[in-house]
Amino acid sequence: MDKKRVVIIGGVAGGMSAATRLRRLNEEFEIIVLEKSGHVSYANCGLPYYLGGVIKHESSLLLQTPQSLLQRFNLDVRVNNEVISIDPQNKELTINDINKNSLYQLTYDKLILSPGASPVIPSIKGVENAFTLRNVEDVEKIFKEVTRKPNNAVVIGGGFIGVEVAENFIHKNISTTLIEATPQVLAPLDPEMASIVADEMQQNGVKLILQDSVIEITKNEVILKSGQRLDSELTILAIGVKPDISLAQSAKLEIGTRNGIKVNEFFQTSDPDIFAIGDAVEKEDEITKESTLIPLANIANRQGRVVADYISGKNIRTASNLGTAIVKVFNLMVASTGWNEKRLIAAQRNYVAIHTHPNNHAGYYPGAKQMSLKLLVDKQTHEILGAQGVGVDGVDKRIDVIATAIKAKFKAYELADLELSYAPPFGSAKDPVNMLGYIAENALNKTVELAQWHEIEELIKSGYVLVDVRTKEEYDQNDLPGSINIPLDELRQRHQEIGSKKVLIHCQVGLRGHTASMLLNQLGYEAKNLSGGFLTWRNSPAASKMSYQK
Ligand SMILES: Cc1cc2nc3c(=O)[nH]c(=O)nc-3n(C[C@H](O)[C@H](O)[C@H](O)COP(=O)(O)OP(=O)(O)OC[C@H]3O[C@@H](n4cnc5c(N)ncnc54)[C@H](O)[C@@H]3O)c2cc1C
Numbered sequence: 001m002d003k004k005r006v007v008i009i010g011g012v013a014g015g016m017s018a019a020t021r022l023r024r025l026n027e028e029f030e031i032i033v034l035e036k037s038g039h040v041s042y043a044n045c046g047l048p049y050y051l052g053g054v055i056k057h058e059s060s061l062l063l064q065t066p067q068s069l070l071q072r073f074n075l076d077v078r079v080n081n082e083v084i085s086i087d088p089q090n091k092e093l094t095i096n097d098i099n100k101n102s103l104y105q106l107t108y109d110k111l112i113l114s115p116g117a118s119p120v121i122p123s124i125k126g127v128e129n130a131f132t133l134r135n136v137e138d139v140e141k142i143f144k145e146v147t148r149k150p151n152n153a154v155v156i157g158g159g160f161i162g163v164e165v166a167e168n169f170i171h172k173n174i175s176t177t178l179i180e181a182t183p184q185v186l187a188p189l190d191p192e193m194a195s196i197v198a199d200e201m202q203q204n205g206v207k208l209i210l211q212d213s214v215i216e217i218t219k220n221e222v223i224l225k226s227g228q229r230l231d232s233e234l235t236i237l238a239i240g241v242k243p244d245i246s247l248a249q250s251a252k253l254e255i256g257t258r259n260g261i262k263v264n265e266f267f268q269t270s271d272p273d274i275f276a277i278g279d280a281v282e283k284e285d286e287i288t289k290e291s292t293l294i295p296l297a298n299i300a301n302r303q304g305r306v307v308a309d310y311i312s313g314k315n316i317r318t319a320s321n322l323g324t325a326i327v328k329v330f331n332l333m334v335a336s337t338g339w340n341e342k343r344l345i346a347a348q349r350n351y352v353a354i355h356t357h358p359n360n361h362a363g364y365y366p367g368a369k370q371m372s373l374k375l376l377v378d379k380q381t382h383e384i385l386g387a388q389g390v391g392v393d394g395v396d397k398r399i400d401v402i403a404t405a406i407k408a409k410f411k412a413y414e415l416a417d418l419e420l421s422y423a424p425p426f427g428s429a430k431d432p433v434n435m436l437g438y439i440a441e442n443a444l445n446k447t448v449e450l451a452q453w454h455e456i457e458e459l460i461k462s463g464y465v466l467v468d469v470r471t472k473e474e475y476d477q478n479d480l481p482g483s484i485n486i487p488l489d490e491l492r493q494r495h496q497e498i499g500s501k502k503v504l505i506h507c508q509v510g511l512r513g514h515t516a517s518m519l520l521n522q523l524g525y526e527a528k529n530l531s532g533g534f535l536t537w538r539n540s541p542a543a544s545k546m547s548y549q550k
Contacts, residue, residue: 003028003029003030004026004028004029004030004109004110005029005030005031005032005107005108005109005110006022006029006030006031006032006108006109006110006111006112006311007032007033007034007093007106007108007110007111007112008031008032008033008034008111008112008114009034009083009093009111009112009113009114009115009247010033010034010035010113010114010115010116010278011033011034011035011040011041011077011079012035012040012041012042012044012114012116013044013114013116013278013297013300013301013304014114014116014277014278014279014300014301014303014304015033015035015112015114015277015278015304016033016040016041016064016069016304017300017301017302017303017304017305017308018112018114018277018304018305018307018308019031019033019069019073019075019077019304019308020069020073020075021304021305021308021309022308022311022312023073023074023075024073025308025309025312025314026312027074030076031073031074031075031076032075032076032077032078032106033069033075033076033077033078034078034081034082034083034093034095034106035077035078035079035080035081036080036081036082036083036098037079037080037135037136037137038079038080038136038137039062039079039135039136040064040065040066040069040077040079041062041063041064041069042061042062042063042135042136043060043061043062043063044134044135044297045297046060046061047061047133047135047136047138047139048133048161048164048165048167048168049164049168050139050143051139051142051143051146051165051168051169051172052167052168052169052170052171052172053168053171053172054168054171058136058139058140058143061136061139062136066078066079078095078097080097080098080099081095081096081097081098082095082096082098083095083247084096084103084250085247085250085251086111086247086250086251086274087251088251088252088253088271088273088274090107091107091108091109091111091273092105092106092107092108093105093106093107093108093111108273109273110273110274110275110311111273111274111275112274112275112276112277112307112311113247113248113261113269113274113275113276113277113280114276114277114278114280114300114304115244115246115247115278115280116134116244116278116279116280116295116300117241117242117243117244117279117280117295118134118241118242118244119132119133119134119237119238119239119240119241120239120240120241120242121237122239124214124215124216124217125215125216125217126216126217126218127217127237129217129218129219129235130156130217130235130236130237131145131234131235131236131237132236132237132238133161133165133236133238134241142234142236145233145234146169146172146174146234148233149172149174150174150233150234151174151175151231151233152174152175152176152177152230152231152232152233152234153169153174153175153176153177153232153233153234153235153236154176154177154178154179154222154230154232154234154235154236155169155176155177155178155179155235155236155238156178156179156214156222156235156236156237156238156239157178157179157180157237157238157239157240158178158179158180158182158184158185158186158208158210159185159186159187159238159239159240160186160325160327161238162178162180162185162236162238162239163178163185163186163197163201163327163329164327164328165236165238166178166201166206167201167204167206167328167329167330169234170204170205170206174234175205175207176205176206176207177206177207177208177209177222177230177232178201178206178207178208178209179209179212179213179214179222179224179230180208180209180210180211181211181212181213181239182210182211183210183211183541184198184210185197185198185201185208185210186327186334188323188325188336188340188388189334189336189340189388189390190340190341190342190374190388191342191540191541192355192374192453192532192536192537192539192540192541193334193372193374193388193390193539195539195540195541195544196332196372196390196539197329197332197334197390198210200329200330200331200332201329201330203330204330209224209228212224212225212226212228213225217232217235217237220232220233222235241279241295242259243259243260243261243279243280243281243282243293243295244279244280245259245260245261245280248261248269248276248280251271251274253269253270253271253274253276254269254270256282256291257282257291258282258291258292258293259293260280260281260282260291260293261276261280261281261282262281262282262291263275263276263277263281263282265318266307266310266316266318267281267303267306267307267310275307275310275311277300277303277304277306277307278299278300278303278304279293279295279300281303283299283320283321284318284320284321285320285321286320286321286322286338286406286407287322287338287339287385287386288347289320292321292323294321294323296323296324296325298324299321302319306318322337322338322403322406322407323336323337323338324336324337324338324399324400324403325337326395326396326399331392332390332391332392333389333390333391333392333393333394333395333396334389334390334395335388335389335390335395335396335399335400336386336387336388336389336399337386337387337399337402337403337406338376338384338385338386338387338403338406339376339385339386340376340386340388341353341374341376341386344376344385344386349378349385350378350379350380351376351377351378351379351385352376352377352379352440352443352444352450353374353375353376353450353452353531354374354375354376354377354436354439354440354443354450354531354532355372355373355374355510355531355532355533355536356372356373356432356435356436356439356509356510356532357370357371357372357373357508357509357510357532357533357535357536358370358371358373358428358432358435358509359371359428360391360392360393360394360395360427360432361394361424361425361426361427361428362424362425362427362428362429364424365424365425369391369392369393369394370391371389371390371391371392371393371394371395371398371432372389372390372391372532372535372536372539373387373388373389373395373398373432373436374387374388374389374532375387375402375412375415375436375439375440377412377440377443377444379444381411382411382412382413382440382444383406383409383411383412384402384405384406384410384411384412384415385406386406387399387402387403387436394427394432398431398432398433401418401420401433402415402433402436405418405433412436412437412440412441412444413437413440413441413444414437415433415434415436415437415440416434416437416438416440416441417437418431418433418434418437420433420434439510439514442514447518448514448517448518448521448527448528448529449517449527449528449529450528450529450530450531451504451528451529451530451531452530452531453530453531453532453536453537453540453542453543454540454541454542456480456504456530456537456542457542459502459504459528460482460504462502463500463502464500464502464503464504464528465484465498465499465500465502465503465504466480466482466483466484466504466506467483467484467485467486467498467503467504467505467506467516468480468483468484468485468486468506468507468534469485469486469487469488469491469505469506469507469512469513469516470485470487470488470507470508470512470534471487472485472487474508478534478538480506480534480537481546483506484497484498486498488507488512488515488516491516491519491520492519495519495520495523495525498525501524501525501526502525502526503517503520503525503526503527503528504527504528504530505517505520505527505528505529505530506529506530506533506534506537507533507534508533508534508535509532509533509534509535509536510529510530510531510532510533510536511533513529513530513533514529516529517529
């Protein structure tokens with residue numbers, strides 16, 4: 001071999017980023033990309049939208065072809081070429097040319113694995129009757145079923161892909177039920193945020209079945225553990241993905257504790273000439289620096305570029321990962337970054353949770369829409385541990401700013417110091433992110449103590465009186481059970497009616513409750529403000545436990 005040959009397995013997000021960057025940096029390399037499906041550089045993130053007709057043409061999903069990649073980047077891209085095994089001693093691959101149905105060998109100097117993650121297929125009776133969605137061939141099969149106009153469909157799994165597919169089936173007027181085994185959809189969210197998403201799905205016609213699981217799938221039925229039988233002419237299985245480690249195992253490369261390919265900071269596997277990137281590898285968690293799995297496109301693309309830089313002898317920056325993600329659910333934007341509260345509780349971390357419900361832009365400017373934001377902060381170090389947002393508009397920019405702040409190691413209260421762009425149609429002079437910083441500062445230095453929706457019961461048992469400081473009209477419309485109403489503007493005159501020095505204050509979103517708590521504290525009370533107020537409680541499992549009707 002005269003030229004240095006780099007072979008890349010997997011021609012989509014990570015693999016193709018690596019290939020094109022390698023070419024830009026090294027005109028003299030021989031670069032071969034092996035892809036087992038019939039397409040390279042396809043937009044897997046766009047696949048669900050093709051099903052619903054939002055993306056109208058399949059060709060829009062195909063960003064490049066082997067011919068275009070040859071022409072522009074001089075890449076030797078071989079689709080329908082599946083790597084069967086790796087022989088690291090001889091630096092040789094065995095490849096099945098699927099079209100010719102013949103095996104051949106190919107040697108490499110450097111090998112990059114970017115085989116992605118494959119759908120988890122549980123051992124359910126009749127599972128072969130369900131479709132999974134990973135690549136263009138999968139979407140073509142499902143699309144064919146959709147064009148037959150099925151009367152009903154069942155989507156198994158309430159993760160990102162399941163939720164996106166369910167929405168797109170509704171766009172096609174298919175009566176759709178989504179089954180999720182846990183009590184909520186979208187695991188990265190905490191329950192009081194996920195319930196907003198569940199409401200949106202139901203209001204748009206998705207039938208949601210939570211806390212039930214599938215025991216059998218037939219050609220036209222899905223049977224649940226609870227005994228329910230659902231008509232289903234089209235069943236989609238989307239219960240998660242797992243790193244595709246089969247090739248790595250064939251090469252006896254080290255597999256990590258989370259069952260992904262183990263790599264060092266240069267994306268080198270246990271064989272220094274074999275690199276691995278993307279969904280198949282374990283990443284470093286930004287919060288704990290421990291191994292984690294995050295199957296997201298941004299990370300795969302970035303890793304593709306970095307590994308190309310390293311192989312080209314450039315200095316590289318390593319980065320740990322937060323798992324910042326966003327999904328559209330009908331009219332909602334749903335985004336998250338870092339850890340959620342469920343995970344912090346499980347890890348026994350000492351944290352503060354902050355909820356707000358600000359407008360996307362100045363309330364007086366037409367079209368303002370309320371969103372729900374949640375911030376999680378380490379009580380000792382004041383580091384930002386995670387954030388979640390759900391709303392019609394403006395959630396993406398707030399979560400992205402917070403994700404950037406986490407990377408920059410800002411303390412939570414420093415969010416108050418950020419100078420963010422503002423004019424009435426776009427934001428507020430005190431942006432929602434600034435407000436989170438103010439609330440964090442007040443909570444961390446104990447200007448006002450926050451209470452959480454899941455602490456209300458305990459606090460009342462320990463002698464706290466629940467005081468609603470909203471107006472009488474708001475209280476009459478919907479009240480938090482057990483609360484007494486003293487509107488904020490009357491609190492100075494009427495606080496003696498509380499009858500206890502321990503007070504749990506709440507208002508609609510937490511803002512008036514904050515003022516009330518500060519007033520009562522100065523009058524000698526021990527006041528806590530309910531984080532996110534009535535709205536957060538209303539969306540929480542505490543409200544559903546009391547059969548509260550929204
Ligand atoms: C339906 C869907 C929607 C998604 N939406 C989003 C989103 O909105 N946002 C987001 O951040 N992420 C999204 N993702 C995830 C994102 O697509 C992945 O994180 C990203 O593509 C991972 O890149 P990768 O290079 O590791 O693997 P992939 O992009 O999956 O590429 C791996 C390729 O390797 C090929 N391959 C595997 N084994 C072999 C072999 N032995 N020989 C040859 N080729 C092989 C596969 O055929 C595949 O094409 C979505 C994924 C899907 C399936």
